[in-house]
Amino acid sequence: MKDGQRSRTAERVAMRRAAHQIFDQPKVFEDPLALRILSDEAAAEVRIGAGESVNPWARGLRAFVAVRSRFAEEELARAVARGVRQYVVLGAGLDTFAYRNPFENLLVYEVDFPETQAWKHARLEHAGIAIPDSVRFAAVDFEKHSLADGLAEAGFSRDEPAFFAWLGVVPYLTREAAFGTLRFIAGQPQDSGVVFDYAIPPESMGLTERMAFEFLASRVARAGEPFRLFFEPEQLRAELRALGFSEIEDLDSAAISARWFGQGQGQPLHGRAGRLLCAWLSTGSA
Numbered sequence: 001m002k003d004g005q006r007s008r009t010a011e012r013v014a015m016r017r018a019a020h021q022i023f024d025q026p027k028v029f030e031d032p033l034a035l036r037i038l039s040d041e042a043a044a045e046v047r048i049g050a051g052e053s054v055n056p057w058a059r060g061l062r063a064f065v066a067v068r069s070r071f072a073e074e075e076l077a078r079a080v081a082r083g084v085r086q087y088v089v090l091g092a093g094l095d096t097f098a099y100r101n102p103f104e105n106l107l108v109y110e111v112d113f114p115e116t117q118a119w120k121h122a123r124l125e126h127a128g129i130a131i132p133d134s135v136r137f138a139a140v141d142f143e144k145h146s147l148a149d150g151l152a153e154a155g156f157s158r159d160e161p162a163f164f165a166w167l168g169v170v171p172y173l174t175r176e177a178a179f180g181t182l183r184f185i186a187g188q189p190q191d192s193g194v195v196f197d198y199a200i201p202p203e204s205m206g207l208t209e210r211m212a213f214e215f216l217a218s219r220v221a222r223a224g225e226p227f228r229l230f231f232e233p234e235q236l237r238a239e240l241r242a243l244g245f246s247e248i249e250d251l252d253s254a255a256i257s258a259r260w261f262g263q264g265q266g267q268p269l270h271g272r273a274g275r276l277l278c279a280w281l282s283t284g285s286a
């Protein structure tokens with residue numbers, strides 16, 4: 001992230017979620033606020049982006065952006081069923097869950113880079129989207145500030161389980177910042193969990209994955225937010241287990257397609273380097 005600047009990639013992914021609402025049928029992720037939260041200019045760009053709607057690269061990326069939100073909200077529902085009452089959206093960008101939260105007694109903590117969060121407040125106000133009493137904000141730069149302090153100031157409890165969504169953020173972080181956050185999550189009580197997406201290292205990608213990845217990597221680098229963190233799946237799972245996580249589900253594009261984009265259910269994800277992971281702190285974990 002550039003000092004003093006809001007995230008550009010947050011706007012781009014929000015535009016892809018909005019495009020999904022307009023162009024994709026059936027939808028894998030329903031978000032009635034996705035278009036409303038955008039600026040008028042961004043919303044207009046989405047609406048006239050008919051070319052993007054059929055471009056296979058854009059469709060694939062849009063499907064990934066949509067399905068990761070679906071995954072996070074499905075796992076959140078499981079967490080709520082387990083009794084979790086705190087949801088932390090790390091690097092929230094223009095995520096709209098907090099403004100359509102269907103769960104009574106679920107507090108939602110939105111954590112983000114200070115300038116991105118200030119921009120989101122302006123977007124919410126402009127769109128006339130009310131901020132429910134259940135929403136708390138913590139302005140935190142994961143590279144410089146303490147997540148623990150930021151969340152504590154916002155009223156977060158270290159003694160109650162929590163579920164964390166960390167979508168489209170990990171690849172932009174240093175390893176130290178990412179593991180600092182994972183260690184923080186691992187310090188919550190059992191029944192806490194986290195969903196995040198990550199990419200395998202470029203040198204481990206197949207040719208199709210690598211081409212799609214390089215194209216996206218050059219775009220985010222131009223936006224001043226280069227990808228810099230990658231994981232080998234097996235090694236990451238071992239590191240998560242060492243931190244105390246169990247019940248780890250780690251989905252590649254074939255597994256994602258099989259689960260959410262089966263026959264007739266929309267654009268499958270072919271050869272994407274992005275993966276979705278969910279990990280829980282359960283009874284009996286180390």
Ligand SMILES: C[S@@+](CC[C@H](N)C(=O)[O-])C[C@H]1O[C@@H](n2cnc3c(N)ncnc32)[C@H](O)[C@@H]1O
Nearest residue numbers: 007009010091092093113116141142143167168
């Ligand atoms: C690609 S956007 C994803 C936003 C949102 N999670 C979504 O899926 O729409 C990346 C987000 O990570 C946040 N981010 C990146 N680096 C960060 C850092 N060092 N500290 C805090 N937030 C950061 C940005 O502000 C932005 O909101």
